[in-house]
Amino acid sequence: MKHTISVIVENKPGVLSRVSGLFSRRGFNIESLAVGTTEDPNMSRMTIVVEGDESDLEQITKQLYKLIDTLKVFDLPAEKAIQTELVLAKVAASEKTRAEITQIAEIFRAKIVDVAETSMTLELSGDESKVDGAIKLLTKFGIKELVRTGKIALQRGSAEL
Amino acid sequence: MELTGAQALLESLHNEGVDIIFGYPGGVVLPLYDAMFADKRVKHILVRHEQGAAHAADGYARATGKVGVCLATSGPGATNLTTGIANAHMDSIPMVAITGQVATPLLGRDSFQEADVTGITMPISKHNYLIKKVEDLPRVIKEAFHIARSGRPGPVVIDIPKDIFTTKFDYKYPDKVDIPSYKPRTEGHPKQISMATKAIQAAKKPVIYAGGGVISANAANELKELAEKCNVPVTTTLMGIGAFPETSALSLGMLGMHGTAYANYAVTDCDLLIAIGARFDDRVTGHIAKFAPNAKIIHIDIDPAEIGKNVRVDIPIVGDVKKVLRALIDKVGPKEKHVQWVEQIEEWKRKFPLAYKQEGGIIKPQYVIEQAHELAKDRDTIIVTEVGQNQMWAAMFYKYTKPRTWISSGGLGTMGYGLPAANGAQFGRPDALVIDFAGDGSIQMNIQELTTAVNNRLPIKIFVLNNCFLGMVRQWQELIYDRHYSHTNLCNNPDLVKIADAYGAVGMRVTKPEEVRGAIEKAFAINDRPVLVDFVVAKEENVFPFVPPGQAINEMLID
Numbered sequence A: 001m002k003h004t005i006s007v008i009v010e011n012k013p014g015v016l017s018r019v020s021g022l023f024s025r026r027g028f029n030i031e032s033l034a035v036g037t038t039e040d041p042n043m044s045r046m047t048i049v050v051e052g053d054e055s056d057l058e059q060i061t062k063q064l065y066k067l068i069d070t071l072k073v074f075d076l077p078a079e080k081a082i083q084t085e086l087v088l089a090k091v092a093a094s095e096k097t098r099a100e101i102t103q104i105a106e107i108f109r110a111k112i113v114d115v116a117e118t119s120m121t122l123e124l125s126g127d128e129s130k131v132d133g134a135i136k137l138l139t140k141f142g143i144k145e146l147v148r149t150g151k152i153a154l155q156r157g158s159a160e161l
Numbered sequence B: 001m002e003l004t005g006a007q008a009l010l011e012s013l014h015n016e017g018v019d020i021i022f023g024y025p026g027g028v029v030l031p032l033y034d035a036m037f038a039d040k041r042v043k044h045i046l047v048r049h050e051q052g053a054a055h056a057a058d059g060y061a062r063a064t065g066k067v068g069v070c071l072a073t074s075g076p077g078a079t080n081l082t083t084g085i086a087n088a089h090m091d092s093i094p095m096v097a098i099t100g101q102v103a104t105p106l107l108g109r110d111s112f113q114e115a116d117v118t119g120i121t122m123p124i125s126k127h128n129y130l131i132k133k134v135e136d137l138p139r140v141i142k143e144a145f146h147i148a149r150s151g152r153p154g155p156v157v158i159d160i161p162k163d164i165f166t167t168k169f170d171y172k173y174p175d176k177v178d179i180p181s182y183k184p185r186t187e188g189h190p191k192q193i194s195m196a197t198k199a200i201q202a203a204k205k206p207v208i209y210a211g212g213g214v215i216s217a218n219a220a221n222e223l224k225e226l227a228e229k230c231n232v233p234v235t236t237t238l239m240g241i242g243a244f245p246e247t248s249a250l251s252l253g254m255l256g257m258h259g260t261a262y263a264n265y266a267v268t269d270c271d272l273l274i275a276i277g278a279r280f281d282d283r284v285t286g287h288i289a290k291f292a293p294n295a296k297i298i299h300i301d302i303d304p305a306e307i308g309k310n311v312r313v314d315i316p317i318v319g320d321v322k323k324v325l326r327a328l329i330d331k332v333g334p335k336e337k338h339v340q341w342v343e344q345i346e347e348w349k350r351k352f353p354l355a356y357k358q359e360g361g362i363i364k365p366q367y368v369i370e371q372a373h374e375l376a377k378d379r380d381t382i383i384v385t386e387v388g389q390n391q392m393w394a395a396m397f398y399k400y401t402k403p404r405t406w407i408s409s410g411g412l413g414t415m416g417y418g419l420p421a422a423n424g425a426q427f428g429r430p431d432a433l434v435i436d437f438a439g440d441g442s443i444q445m446n447i448q449e450l451t452t453a454v455n456n457r458l459p460i461k462i463f464v465l466n467n468c469f470l471g472m473v474r475q476w477q478e479l480i481y482d483r484h485y486s487h488t489n490l491c492n493n494p495d496l497v498k499i500a501d502a503y504g505a506v507g508m509r510v511t512k513p514e515e516v517r518g519a520i521e522k523a524f525a526i527n528d529r530p531v532l533v534d535f536v537v538a539k540e541e542n543v544f545p546f547v548p549p550g551q552a553i554n555e556m557l558i559d
């Protein structure tokens, strides 16, 4: 099962390698990892998507807490969190297909951020099912290049950490 | 006060109460050694290999309970420390390792003697630092000592570039540590404690399984009190040796791969297992699904990540072992004796005692340990070991009654640990009788540390159980690999007596059983330099009981 966890760490040099090293050392699989600063510049937030059962999740959480630089770790299940991901997709396009691609972009509220003779680049964001759905539809045109930021998430409601 | 980084480091160590460090100089730490030339408040012991410095600091920490400190230069000096850092990490030993680093402008350029020390030590230390601004130095030192000794103890590495040592700044040592992301929980949760109390009260066949956490928490007295109040037999791990007096009727000795038969039977049969400061290591549990299969498990540990890591736990209690045990002692009522259970254990003890066969004319290694115990038991003695059969026999055939009297490399199983660790222990406890039980393989791995011992007139006793083999590996080859003694024969060993002599230590050789006692007495009488006794012992003696890897711990080979 996939879990989305949020890790608040001290914004210190080496902290990313401490976290990623921990995952590889202990044999936990990272599907994606997104990291950036938070409202407090001294803290960073990592959003990590991992594969594992409940007991893996428990071990991961505890091992993360064991890192001296870790302030907080929590699980953000889809029903309790806003989860989103940003994607840039460069899709093969011609006179003939451009209109159809534009239509798909509209349906998924993607932005067309670049148009060239033989390609169009779409900027798309949303949760996993939306992003996966869009990519699936675009595949038939030929995706030349694709980049995903990895998921980021915040808990719903007015609660703060 | 205006100081250079080097002076500030020494001042900070002094402020932390450090009185001894083990180190070895080199290019980038020259400014620090120069500062030491003037400031001698912290005693520096020159070792002969950086691995020796790390193990000495570790042995010192285990013998005293204080933080051990070691020091090395950048690159090869630092990489030589790493085995010792990993060793301390696996056994949760408080240590601060200071390494020099190339100057900050040279970092990341493959400069001469540059190694990425924070990168290398990340997975083998509790935490590490690379100091990039001299102003951070006092805070980092303060934090490092705090982290090393608090919570679950462990080694902390501080990497200091050369220019940091020479930069002047306004020094002030912080009097408080504040690391918002590091607040180890020490009080056990009251609800968990009362659940544990009930489980103890209800148990018919309880066993306590105590590990090194009892020793690092200085909780041996509490362990004894709880065990006696509730009549619970106690088995210890290799790391837990000394946490409970083996002379007590409640003692089961060690459990696991080379545990006593009665400890392994008791754990397999118990209905309540109280794990205290232990981590369900594979050498302890054997086939994990068959470990304590009928037991409810209480697990008390300072490290939340240990709970549920290897086995499912019914009643976890996270907290300082000493505090949790105190709370339990206060809560549990006195228990009736588990007559049947105690009787059952007595029967196992009668049927399957720890034993070995004497053979005429040949010294049995176990006999050397027993004789050493006879002669040393009434003295303030610390037993240190190397790794292999020597270590297991020393664990089994010496009877330990006090914490910090057993010093051995548990988690990493580092050959070459014993001699430098014995040095460290003797520095920490100058009046103690320190004995290093060694194998002829292990002793050669850090033999250069004999110089450190000789130069400092350390009267350590090195008792080599010389079987001309890498004995423990040979044992596995005999029992599991059809006696294919592939590369385990050490028949070309050098003459260890001459080696001792060349180093300026006393060397003796003993070949007959009747000479063992006299030689030990003679060794004990020497108090101004190290003694190495080369006991020529039975070559193919095995350590029994032995749980073959992957088996359940009650499926052991007893002889």
Ligand SMILES: Cc1ncc(C[n+]2csc(CCOP(=O)(O)OP(=O)(O)O)c2C)c(N)n1
Residues within 6 Å of the ligand: B386, B387, B388, B389, B390, B391, B413, B414, B415, B416, B438, B439, B440, B441, B442, B443, B465, B467, B469, B470, B471, B472, B473
């Ligand atoms: C540094 C290191 N290398 C290899 C090993 C693997 N090993 C474990 S026990 C052992 C044999 C030890 O031989 P010796 O020191 O003669 O002791 P004995 O078992 O004969 O008492 C070896 C090679 C180890 N534990 N540590």
